[in-house]
Amino acid sequence: xxxxxxxxxxxxxxxxxxxxxxxxxxxxxxxxxxxxxxxxxxxxxxxxxxxxxxxxxxxxxxxxxxxxxxxxxxxxxxxxxxxxxxxxxxxxxxxxxxxxxxxxxxxxxxxxxxxxxxxxxxxxxxxxxxxxxxxxxxxxxxxxxxxxxxxxxxxxxxxxxxxxxxxxxxxxxxxxxxxxxxxxxxxxxxxxxxxxxxxxxxxxxxxxxxxxxxxxxxxxxxxxxxxxxxxxxxxxxxxxxxxxxxxxxxxxxxxxxxxxxxxxxxxxxxxxxxxxxxxxxxxxxxxxxxxxxxxxxxxxxxxxxxxxxxxxxxxxxxxxxxxxxxxxxxxxxxxxxxxxxxxxxxxxxxxxxxxxxxxxxxxxxxxxxxxxxxxxxxxxxxxxxxxxxxx
Amino acid sequence: xxxxxxxxxxxxxxxxxxxxxxxxxxxxxxxxxxxxxxxxxxxxxxxxxxxxxxxxxxxxxxxxxxxxxxxxxxxxxxxxxxxxxxxxxxxxxxxxxxxxxxxxxxxxxxxxxxxxxxxxxxxxxxxxxxxxxxxxxxxxxxxxxxxxxxxxxxxxxxxxxxxxxxxxxxxxxxxxxxxxxxxxxxxxxxxxxxxxxxxxxxxxxxxxxxxxxxxxxxxxxxxxxxxxxxxxxxxxxxxxxxxxxxxxxxxxxxxxxxxxxxxxxxxxxxxxxxxxxxxxxxxxxxxxxxxxxxxxxxxxxxxxxxxxxxxxxxxxxxxxxxxxxxxxxxxxxxxxxxxxxxxxxxxxxxxxxxxxxxxxxxxxxxxxxxxxxxxxxxxxxxxxxxxxxxxxxxxxxxxxxxxxxxxxxxxxxxxxxxxxxxxxxxxxxxxxxxxxxxxxxxxxxxxxxxxxxxxxxxxxxxxxxxxxxxx
Numbered sequence: 001x002x003x004x005x006x007x008x009x010x011x012x013x014x015x016x017x018x019x020x021x022x023x024x025x026x027x028x029x030x031x032x033x034x035x036x037x038x039x040x041x042x043x044x045x046x047x048x049x050x051x052x053x054x055x056x057x058x059x060x061x062x063x064x065x066x067x068x069x070x071x072x073x074x075x076x077x078x079x080x081x082x083x084x085x086x087x088x089x090x091x092x093x094x095x096x097x098x099x100x101x102x103x104x105x106x107x108x109x110x111x112x113x114x115x116x117x118x119x120x121x122x123x124x125x126x127x128x129x130x131x132x133x134x135x136x137x138x139x140x141x142x143x144x145x146x147x148x149x150x151x152x153x154x155x156x157x158x159x160x161x162x163x164x165x166x167x168x169x170x171x172x173x174x175x176x177x178x179x180x181x182x183x184x185x186x187x188x189x190x191x192x193x194x195x196x197x198x199x200x201x202x203x204x205x206x207x208x209x210x211x212x213x214x215x216x217x218x219x220x221x222x223x224x225x226x227x228x229x230x231x232x233x234x235x236x237x238x239x240x241x242x243x244x245x246x247x248x249x250x251x252x253x254x255x256x257x258x259x260x261x262x263x264x265x266x267x268x269x270x271x272x273x274x275x276x277x278x279x280x281x282x283x284x285x286x287x288x289x290x291x292x293x294x295x296x297x298x299x300x301x302x303x304x305x306x307x308x309x310x311x312x313x314x315x316x317x318x319x320x321x322x323x324x325x326x327x328x329x330x331x332x333x334x335x336x337x338x339x340x341x342x343x344x345x346x347x348x349x350x351x352x353x354x355x356x357x358x359x360x361x362x363x364x365x366x367x368x369x370x371x372x373x374x375x376x377x378x379x380x381x382x383x384x385x386x387x388x389x390x391x
Numbered sequence: 392x393x394x395x396x397x398x399x400x401x402x403x404x405x406x407x408x409x410x411x412x413x414x415x416x417x418x419x420x421x422x423x424x425x426x427x428x429x430x431x432x433x434x435x436x437x438x439x440x441x442x443x444x445x446x447x448x449x450x451x452x453x454x455x456x457x458x459x460x461x462x463x464x465x466x467x468x469x470x471x472x473x474x475x476x477x478x479x480x481x482x483x484x485x486x487x488x489x490x491x492x493x494x495x496x497x498x499x500x501x502x503x504x505x506x507x508x509x510x511x512x513x514x515x516x517x518x519x520x521x522x523x524x525x526x527x528x529x530x531x532x533x534x535x536x537x538x539x540x541x542x543x544x545x546x547x548x549x550x551x552x553x554x555x556x557x558x559x560x561x562x563x564x565x566x567x568x569x570x571x572x573x574x575x576x577x578x579x580x581x582x583x584x585x586x587x588x589x590x591x592x593x594x595x596x597x598x599x600x601x602x603x604x605x606x607x608x609x610x611x612x613x614x615x616x617x618x619x620x621x622x623x624x625x626x627x628x629x630x631x632x633x634x635x636x637x638x639x640x641x642x643x644x645x646x647x648x649x650x651x652x653x654x655x656x657x658x659x660x661x662x663x664x665x666x667x668x669x670x671x672x673x674x675x676x677x678x679x680x681x682x683x684x685x686x687x688x689x690x691x692x693x694x695x696x697x698x699x700x701x702x703x704x705x706x707x708x709x710x711x712x713x714x715x716x717x718x719x720x721x722x723x724x725x726x727x728x729x730x731x732x733x734x735x736x737x738x739x740x741x742x743x744x745x746x747x748x749x750x751x752x753x754x755x756x757x758x759x760x761x762x763x764x765x766x767x768x769x770x771x772x773x774x775x776x777x778x779x780x781x782x783x784x785x786x787x788x789x790x791x792x793x794x795x796x797x798x799x800x801x802x803x804x805x806x807x808x809x810x811x812x813x814x815x816x817x818x819x820x821x822x823x824x825x826x827x828x829x830x831x832x833x834x835x836x837x838x839x840x841x842x843x844x845x846x847x848x849x850x851x852x853x854x855x856x857x858x859x860x861x862x
Contacts, residue, residue, distance in 0.1 A: 092643070118643055124673055126666030129632035133670060136633025139621060140571065140640035163626050164633070172614045172622035173605035174829040209830050232832040260835065307835045 068251045074244040076218035077107045080225035081145065083254065085115055088143065091229055094121040094130055095147030095184075104149050105185055105244050131157035131182065135164050139176045143229060151186030151238065152198035165234045166209030181228040182236045187278055187328055188365050188376050189241035197365035197372075201238055201305050202334045212305040213259050214238040214277045218248040220303060223257030231259060238305070240278045262309035268298035271386055272316040274339060275326040276302045279377060283326050286382035295386060305335055308342055317343060321352040322389050326377055331359045356385050494703050496747060497727055498717040502776065504784025512726045515564075517791045522584075523564050523721060524786050525800055527556040527779045530580045532804045533589065534752070537596060537610075540812060541756045546596045550611050552577045554719075554751030557778035558683050560584055561721040562651070562746075565728035569648035571637050572620045573630040576611050577683060578653045585618040589807050593815035600861075605829070606821040628658040631667035631680070635741075638676035642739060649677040649735040651728075657688025659702050668709040671741035679731045680711075680743045683718065685750035690763040706743035718746030719778035722785065749776065822861040823849075 071079065085091045093108055099122035102109030112120040123130040127148060134144040148154040154161070161182065169177050188197045201212055211233050215221035221239070228235040265280065266287060275283045280301045287297050298316055302309060317323055323343060327336040336357040343355055358377045366372055468479040500506050515523070534551040541549040552559055559580025566572070572581050579592065591603070595613050598606035604614055604622065614622025621637075624630065634652035641648055658664055659682065671678050682702045686693055699705060706713030712734065716727045724746060731742040749772040753760040760769070786792040827834055827842045834842075849856045856862075 118639075121639070121674070124666065124669050126632075126662070126670070129635075129663055129666030129670055132629060132632030132663060132667075133636035133639065136573070136621075136630075136636030136638075137640045138636070139633065140637045142636075142640045142643070144636070159626060160629060160632070164624055164629055168622060168624065170829045171604065171608045171612070171624070172616070173603050173607060175603065175614060175616040176622060177832070211831070307837050310836070 068249045070247060070249045071218055072244065073215075073218045073221050073239075073246040073248075074105050074107050076222040076248075076250060077215075077225050077239070078109065078111070080222035081108070081229070082111065082114075084226055084229040085111070085119070088229075090141065091143045091145065092119045092121065092137070093145045093147065094123055094134055094137075096123060096125055096130075096149050098122060098147050103147065105239075105241075108147070127153050127156035128158075128160050131160040132164065134180050134182075135160060135168070135178055138178045138180045138234075139168065143179050143181075145181040145183065145229065148182065148184030150196050150198075150241075151184045151200045152195055154182065154184060154200060155198070155203070157182075158203070161204065161210070161234075161236075162207045166207040169233075170209060177232055178234045179232050180234045181225075181231075182234065183225075183228075183239060185239045185241040185244070187238075187240040187242070188360070188372065191367055191369055191372060192241065192365075193367050194364035199329045199334070199360075201236075202329045204236060205306050205335060205338060209234065210306065211235045211259055212238065213303055214240075214305055216240070216243060216277050216280045216301055216303070218246060219250045220257060220263060220301075222250060223255055224259065224303070226256045227259045230256065235259065238277065242278055260304045260307060260309055262312040263301040263303050264298075264312070265301050266297065266299040268296040268320070270296045270320060270390055271298065271322040271324055272313070272320045273297050273299045273324045273326060273382070273386070274302050274313060275299070276305065276335070277328065279326045279328050282377060282379050283382055286379035286386070289379065289383050290386055293383075293387075295390060297386060302339070308339060310342060310346060313339075313343065314347055317347045318350045321350055323351065323355045324382070324385055324389055325355065325357040325359075326382055327357070327359050328376060329359055330362045331357075332362050334359050353389055356389055358382065358385055488698070490700055490704070493700050494715050496715045496717050497723050498720050499722040499726065500720050500781060500785055502781055502784075504781055504786075504788055506722065506785070512722065513729060515722065515725060517789070519564060520786050520789070521791055523560050523725075524779075524782055524792060526560045526563075526580065526584050527721075527782060528797075528800055529589075529804050530556050530559060530583055531779060532801065533579070533583075533592065533808060536805070536808045536812070537592075538752075538756065540596075541610075545812070545816060546610050548610050548756055549596065550576060550755040551752035552580060554749050554772060554778065555683055555685060556580060557721040557724055557782065558681075558718045558746045558748060561724035562653075562681060562728045565725050565732060566651060567648065567732075568619065569646065570619065570732070571634075571641070571648065571650045573634045573637065573650060573652045574620065574623055575627065575630065575654045575658065575683075576623050576625070577655065579611065579613060581653070582613055582615065582618060582620050585615075585620065587613065587615060587618060587620075589804075589811045590814065591615075593808075593811040594818070597812075597815040597818070598820065599815055599818040600821045600825075601815075601818055602821070605825045607825075628654055628661035628663040628667075630654070631658070631661075631663050632670065634678050634680075635667050635671045635674065635676050638671065638678040638741075639674060642674075642676060647736060649679060649732055651679045651681055651732075653681050653683065655688060656682065656684040656686070656693050656696055656702065657691065658682075659705065660696055665705075665709075668706065668711055668741065668743065672710040675739045676741055677735040677739055678741045679728065679735055680706075680741060681728070682743070682745045683748060684745055685718075685748045687750045687754070687760070687764070689754045689758060690760075692764075701745055701747070703743065703745040711741050711743050713743035713745065715745045715747065718748030719776050719781065721778060721782040748778070820860045824862075 093111065097104055098108040099112040099117060099120050108120060131146055134146040137144050165178055165180060186198055186200055201214065204210065204212060211231065213224050213228065213235065215224045215237065224237060228237050265284065273283050283299055287299055290297050298320055300312060300316055302313070325336040325339055327334055329335050336359050340355045340357050358381055360375045360377065363375060365375055469476050470479065499510055499512055530552060534553055537546065537549045538551055540546050555577060559578055563581040563584035568585060574581060594602040595604055596610035600606065608622065612623040612625065614620060631652050631654060634650045638650040641650065654664065668680060684693065684702055688696055701715065703713045703715040714727055716723050718724060727744055731744055734740065735742050751769060751773045783792065823845070827838050830838060846862070849862065
């Protein structure tokens with residue numbers, strides 16, 4: 001057990017994303033060519049087939065002159081942002097220290113020098129107000145990306161996000177649209193204290209009119225950023241403080257992911273493990289142990305927090321009949337609670353056991369390192385839960 | 392300080408341009424009228440709004456040309472703190488929180504519709520004056536009839552603008568149709584001026600299917616994209632930062648237009664008010680913040696809302712040029728807003744206009760103001776300081792209006808309104824499908840499912856579903 005705990009720190013900080021990539025490549029059929037893919041529920045989505053992306057690093061062993069390029073997650077976010085700003089002059093960024101400072105997590109580094117102070121706007125410290133500002137600009141035709149220095153600070157912007165961002169398209173009878181992207185890092189970091197360890201997806205999930213996505217790899221970070229910017233709806237993009245330095249090789253070709261699709265990380269037969277953001281890595285850590293013990297877990301990174309991709313999730317449930325949800329939200333009222341309800345409502349006939357949801361406890365995140373670690377679901381707990389579920 | 396100078400050339404250019412006009416009276420009005428009404432606070436030493444740019448200039452001089460500086464005397468000691476140079480003083484003096492003399496109020500026309508012979512202001516043409524007056528009457532009658540309709544139970548809610556007709560119409564008349572209006576809720580007159588028809592007002596209040604808001608908002612929460620009047624949102628002051636964002640958008644596009652954000656005295660307590668003024672100043676956004684200081688926020692008088700000299704003094708606190716104007720004087724409001732608009736657009740800066748007035752009506756149909764204020768106070772303002780009567784006298788003095796015009800207009804508007812209400816009342820309500828559309832651009836499957844579930848329920852229990860609402 002001790003060995004696993006020791007590994008947690010390193011694994012959580014910089015897991016080898018390449019490994020997960022190659023595993024998914026084996027099982028997903030490569031759909032060639034077209035940029036537009038029609039999903040089986042009839043809705044079109046702009047996505048580059050995963051096969052094509054995997055093709056980019058097909059020769060997994062050789063390192064010389066591989067197609068695609070390596071970068072860190074925060075750089076992937078920036079690349080996506082820059083490509084969209086190049087493509088559409090209406091796209092702009094606003095937030096605290098996003099300009100010359102380049103953003104607290106360097107996501108907007110270099111952009112102010114390239115696009116000017118007006119398009120990459122430094123705002124005074126008033127989250128409700130610069131969110132409101134972004135909404136007003138959006139209603140007038142711009143496509144702002146509003147950066148919260150930390151998701152927790154966006155609690156101050158709740159009024160604008162709930163009462164206006166999500167609502168004005170509806171209450172104006174469709175006359176005004178709000179194509180904003182609200183993004184920022186959240187989740188439990190390394191001893192950042194309770195106020196900087198918030199999981200806002202629980203609080204925002206009820207707001208009608210908004211979409212929520214969570215990125216977890218450089219590949220999906222860039223793809224989701226681009227999709228969010230292109231969406232006509234307000235989108236909240238949840239990043240995680242501890243994932244910014246993840247490295248991965250991503251395609252050189254342009255790609256945009258679907259905002260409403262979940263990602264199959266590891267196909268399997270015995271149990272469906274649903275997770276998102278940082279917990280994906282704890283789950284994959286646990287998956288290694290589980291495979292050694294003879295289990296075959298199917299891991300899905302749900303990515304789309306609102307709405308849930310019940311199509312992908314449903315197919316998985318119908319195959320495995322057992323569901324484990326691993327999230328960083330609090331037990332009460334988190335994404336896991338909603339997901340449990342949604343799955344139960346729709347797929348009760350396919351379940352062989354009650355859904356198990358592993359979440360953080362209903363406590364403020366403590367500063368002390370070991371205590372903080374124990375508020376977050378650890379791989380050992382995931383392994384135990386799967387074992388119990390599969391009895 | 393270094394950061395100030397490494398900003399893009401654009402902003403530095405603006406600073407250089409603005410520094411001159413900050414310290415000079417506005418170029419658009421004649422010097423005499425500005426110097427007579429120190430409402431722009433240009434000369435008050437207690438308020439250091441000009442201090443920031445003054446010290447910026449001083450800083451530049453020090454940077455560029457230190458040898459030629461006159462040697463500082465002992466009393467002239469100064470320190471270059473972040474933010475600029477400040478002169479030191481050994482005399483401890485606290486700036487008063489409330490001025491000895493309150494900021495003067497810009498006023499052109501007395502209660503008899505007479506203007507001061509010496510004051511100079513841009514004349515209003517007959518056409519504009521007559522339209523202004525007619526719209527003020529229309530607003531009055533609209534308020535009366537819709538209020539009655541609510542009392543009769545025909546609409547659920549209404550809120551009047553009685554006493555604030557001049558602010559509504561005169562400010563709207565000073566704007567161009569390209570200017571974006573972000574209102575609080577007591578500004579339907581602005582929409583009326585721009586061409587929203589009586590039928591459209593009625594449709595929104597009755598929430599029928601012809602409402603361009605598709606029946607989704609409460610009465611009074613009008614919105615019209617084509618008339619550049621952004622849909623009203625109930626929470627106070629949320630439109631203020633949005634106005635800054637809209638102005639930022641106009642600035643990016645270099646449009647010859649500004650944003651006008653309306654709000655009441657109560658809204659100035661909200662955090663959004665302060666942050667918006669601050670943002671607008673820092674971003675040099677072309678937005679006019681127009682405060683209708685009508686003395687009451689439901690039952691809270693301004694004495695319990697803030698302790699400053701009204702709202703006008705808050706502008707300089709954020710570096711914004713501000714003016715106090717008599718809100719019941721249509722000519723003064725018109726002139727002030729026109730000047731403000733010029734400044735906002737040509738100098739790319741925000742302006743604060745505080746229009747003093749009185750809320751003659753109740754806060755809304757859910758309020759009975761006799762519970763917290765004396766009836767004779769209300770009567771004093773309703774009879775004695777009525778903005779509509781005052782303007783009529785001025786228009787009549789110019790020979791542009793008569794008793795006959797008055798009675799003709801009143802009966803015509805009344806008839807049109809009653810007709811509009813009848814039509815609106817009879818019209819179908821929005822269909823069930825409108826419950827689920829426009830939440831997103833394309834309804835997601837979960838909403839589609841919810842709609843199906845609702846439709847099934849209605850099919851199973853048709854007797855519980857209103858027969859006059861289409862599915």
